[in-house]
Structure formats: C-alpha cells, structure tokens
Amino acid sequence: MRGLLLVAVLAACSGDLDQPWDLDHDRIVAIRAEPPSIQAGETSTLDGLLSGKGTPTSEAKPLQLIVVQPESLQGTVSQDPDGTWIVTAPDEPALAAARTELGLAAADPVPLQLGVAFTATLAGVKTVQLGATAPNPTLGVMQFDGAAIPPPDTELVVGSLVDVPMSVEALETDDVNWLTSVGEMHDFDLPSAYLRVEEDNELPEGELAIVLRDDRGGVTWQVWPIRVAE
DSSP, X not given: OHHHHHHHHHHHTSOOOSOTTBOSSSEXXXXXXXXXXXXXXXXXXXXXXXXXXXXXXXXXXXXXXXXXXXXXXXXXXXEOTTSOXXXXXXXXXXXXXXXXXXXXXXXXXXXXXXXXXXXXXXXXXXEEXXXXXXXXXXXXXXXETTXXXXXXXXXXXXXXXXXXXXXXXXXXXXXXXXXXXXSEEESTTSSEEEEEOOTTOSOSEEEXXXXXXXXXXXXXXXXXXXXXXX
C-alpha cells in the first residue's frame, strides 16, 4: 500500500493539463490538517476538498496516509475505526531526534511530510508542523459582484459576457485561490479576481470556491452553488 500511495503522489504532483481554477474535473482542491500545527502529545486530523468531472465538490477523509519524512516518525499516524486519519505529535525526545535527522535547530518545528491518498488516482502531500501551535486561518471580509458575499449554501447568479468581480481580505503572506466550474476565472490566485462567462460556456450551473492558505500550513475553504442567469 505504501508503494502504491507513493506512486500516486508522484503522479498527482506531475503536470496538470486542466486550468488550475477549474472545478469540473477530478482533483484534490485542498488538503486540511485540523489543526495544522501541534505540540507533543496533541493530535490533528486530516481531510480534503475534492472535485470531480460533472459532480459537485465534496469533503472527504483520506483512504491512506503515510509518513514521507522524517523516517524516524513513522509511528505518528493512525486510523480510527470510523476511518479518520490522525497525526499524534510524539514526545520531546522523539522530536529532538527528528530535528537532528532533518538538520534543524533545537527550537524549530518539525515538518512532518505526509503522503495523502483519497482514491487510487487522487493523492497529494501535506505537511503538519510538530512542536508548534497554530490554528487554520479564517476567511476575511469577502465581496462578490459589489456586495458582501452570501453564506456558502446561497446560490450565486451571474450574467453572461460581463466581468463579475470578487475579493477577499487577506494577508500578504496568504495564498488565495478562486475556483469555478462555470465560466472562466481570471486572476484566480489573487485576493481580487473576476469571473467571466462567455457565449460558448459549457456549464450553466456549478460551483464557485475559494481556498486560502497561510504561511504556517493552515488552510480553509468555502464553496457556493452558482448558475448563469437565463
């Protein structure tokens, strides 16, 4: 199983011919550790946001989780009977040994690099920081088409052949990605982006999503249904 997951991870990290903002294909949109940084004895759980060709996004638990590095911390992952994968930060002596293995300073957090598989073909890499404390980020004030963006379950309606602006309040160190299965996203990796639906648009309805990552390994996301006005 470990060998198969490593092969899947390598395949997932290779080139992607689809647009990076396109939700209408099979992909891992984001992998989340909750929380992303933990102290000795604390635990973190893993899940992900997945999209599929012709299907809506979904939150899912990994099917398999392995430690890629450091080698000395192979025993930090386990799985509950309900299928939840858990990372448990080891004691301070084990963290000290891992720092030595990775050439880190005595006070540095230990980056635990994990291979995460959701299906036989969808796999990625996630890092959990051990020996540190940090929560996942929260999304700042968001605007959509000149107004405050509604709650995630609220349908968004856009017109054709117009630029629909959207924005999120974010730090300079944050990484923002806007994604859609309707129309084309422009400036998708900036806090301020816009969506445009052309005449040859294939999908009249689908989803809009935002993923925000911070510089401590934290991630958060939101998803809205969206359709093109008739």
